[in-house]
Amino acid sequence: MVLFSILASLIQLAIMVGIVVLIVRLVSGRSKTSSEGVGVLIRRFFVYTIMLFMLVLVGIGVAGLIRAAWPGFDELTDSSSQTAISIAFVVVGLPVYSGLALFTKRRLGEDPREQRSAGWAFYLTVALIGSLLASMSLIDAVLSNLASDGDIDRTLLIHAVTWTAIWAGHWGVSRRWKPERNIQAHLLLGSAVGLIWAFAGAFATIAALLSTVYDRLFLVSIVDGGITELLTPLTVVVVGVPAWWWYWFRHARQGSRTPWWLAYVLLLGVLGSAVTVIAGAGVMLFGLLDWIIGDPASSAAAHFTFLPGAITGMVVGGGMWAYHAEVLGSRDKRERNEVGRVYDHLLSGAGLVVAASGITTLIATAIKAASGVTIVSVDSGSTLAAAITLIVIGTPLWWHYWSAIQRARTKDPVGELRSITRRIYIVVLFGVAAIVSVISLIILVFIVFEDILEGNFGSGTLDSAGVSVALLLTAGALAWYHLTVFREDRTDFVPESDDAPGVPVAQDAPAVRAVRHGSLEETLETLAEAGQDRTLVSWYEDGFDVEPLDE
Numbered sequence: 001m002v003l004f005s006i007l008a009s010l011i012q013l014a015i016m017v018g019i020v021v022l023i024v025r026l027v028s029g030r031s032k033t034s035s036e037g038v039g040v041l042i043r044r045f046f047v048y049t050i051m052l053f054m055l056v057l058v059g060i061g062v063a064g065l066i067r068a069a070w071p072g073f074d075e076l077t078d079s080s081s082q083t084a085i086s087i088a089f090v091v092v093g094l095p096v097y098s099g100l101a102l103f104t105k106r107r108l109g110e111d112p113r114e115q116r117s118a119g120w121a122f123y124l125t126v127a128l129i130g131s132l133l134a135s136m137s138l139i140d141a142v143l144s145n146l147a148s149d150g151d152i153d154r155t156l157l158i159h160a161v162t163w164t165a166i167w168a169g170h171w172g173v174s175r176r177w178k179p180e181r182n183i184q185a186h187l188l189l190g191s192a193v194g195l196i197w198a199f200a201g202a203f204a205t206i207a208a209l210l211s212t213v214y215d216r217l218f219l220v221s222i223v224d225g226g227i228t229e230l231l232t233p234l235t236v237v238v239v240g241v242p243a244w245w246w247y248w249f250r251h252a253r254q255g256s257r258t259p260w261w262l263a264y265v266l267l268l269g270v271l272g273s274a275v276t277v278i279a280g281a282g283v284m285l286f287g288l289l290d291w292i293i294g295d296p297a298s299s300a301a302a303h304f305t306f307l308p309g310a311i312t313g314m315v316v317g318g319g320m321w322a323y324h325a326e327v328l329g330s331r332d333k334r335e336r337n338e339v340g341r342v343y344d345h346l347l348s349g350a351g352l353v354v355a356a357s358g359i360t361t362l363i364a365t366a367i368k369a370a371s372g373v374t375i376v377s378v379d380s381g382s383t384l385a386a387a388i389t390l391i392v393i394g395t396p397l398w399w400h401y402w403s404a405i406q407r408a409r410t411k412d413p414v415g416e417l418r419s420i421t422r423r424i425y426i427v428v429l430f431g432v433a434a435i436v437s438v439i440s441l442i443i444l445v446f447i448v449f450e451d452i453l454e455g456n457f458g459s460g461t462l463d464s465a466g467v468s469v470a471l472l473l474t475a476g477a478l479a480w481y482h483l484t485v486f487r488e489d490r491t492d493f494v495p496e497s498d499d500a501p502g503v504p505v506a507q508d509a510p511a512v513r514a515v516r517h518g519s520l521e522e523t524l525e526t527l528a529e530a531g532q533d534r535t536l537v538s539w540y541e542d543g544f545d546v547e548p549l550d551e
Helices: 002-028 038-069 080-110 112-116 118-149 154-176 185-218 228-252 259-294 300-328 338-371 378-411 413-417 420-454 459-464 466-492 520-530
Strands: 513-515 535-540 543-548
Touching: 038 080, 038 118, 038 154, 080 112, 112 118, 118 154, 118 185, 118 228, 185 228, 185 259, 185 300, 259 300, 259 338, 259 378, 338 378, 338 420, 338 459, 338 466, 378 413, 413 466, 420 459, 420 466, 459 466
Parallel strands: none
Antiparallel strands: 513 543, 535 543
């Protein structure tokens, strides 16, 4: 019944999303839906929602009946109540689902708008991805049980076969009546599921292998998990790789580079793998510095047990990063869009936060050490190692992507300055840094005056105020820098105009008056100032040109 609970939760979530989408469409899209009517939208919502719920009931019921009819199941858990539940699910769910499926098939054949509807795309996406997740989870459980115990759990096997058949059936339906709306949705979602599954399995498998090698080379292991420790995570790879290959290589890879396609490649493929590589490098660098600065007397073999995981993150993440970067192509060859801007700003912001954290920690540690109150210990060395690690990892990351952002601004100032991503990035960083600066200043003033009033002002005050001073300096610098960027952007910003947006052409031509991102009224004023009986007004997509004509 655990599977039923999971799928029921997914159906409930899908219903809530469907209700929100339906309300939005009814409120904001009346002109677009007037040809079909509100009743058609409501009918589709209820029909496809009921079909999804009945599909879950039928899948669980059929698997339960097969299990009950399979010879050899004589456990006490096979009670009559469980069999009765399976019968009820099939007896009620199968006729309802079959009737609605036949009705939907007839509508798809008679009305082309049904195939273009959001309801049809919603149903196929939820059914395909839901059955894919169920079948992959069940197959993984079957293989894991086989790897660990050497036995096949027939209950899991029956459910796995049932939901795989449901997925295969809906895949065939999606090929026959392909949804014309959001056609990439289920392909990219399936690709994401397969990629995450395969990535997690590869990470766990390689980490287990390297840990086994490390333990046998440098440590004396009392407990040896044997081959089982390698086979168990390998089952995740066996399940994830075929799903990723089917969805991505066979169907989604060569698709149109829509914003959703780019979001999958950039945000999941490139950004996700980049974070993994950076995290692995950070763990490795911190471990090395912590051993050198913090506790050099400790055993190297015992200290560097983190190496297998860190190396695995860099290897697996690096491979995934390189592949998706190759699919995406070089930065100069791809068109700049909002998805790419989100990617650049996310990595730039992440690098900035990491570097700022390291600088703050370093300043606070230096102030505390200068006060002479804090006793230098192993923990102090670890703190210093963490600060250096954060700075070394974060600074190049921020500089690389922020430089790319600024180069894009120079190349296309209009597009970049109008980008909502850039505006949010700068305003959020400035706002957060300013708030942190103000709060740190308040705390600093409080600490200073409290010690002055109590007569305790001295080195202890410096030690207590170390973190506040570090935060004030770092956050203040960030706030000042991003305020400067914000002012530069506001100065160079070209506002959009309904009448004449953009920058006019031929500004240097003789006897030509150009209206710089002006309105129609400004153009008429320019005509009056020209004082000519005959004047040529040229309108372009990016502005007006006013040119007096000779008689």
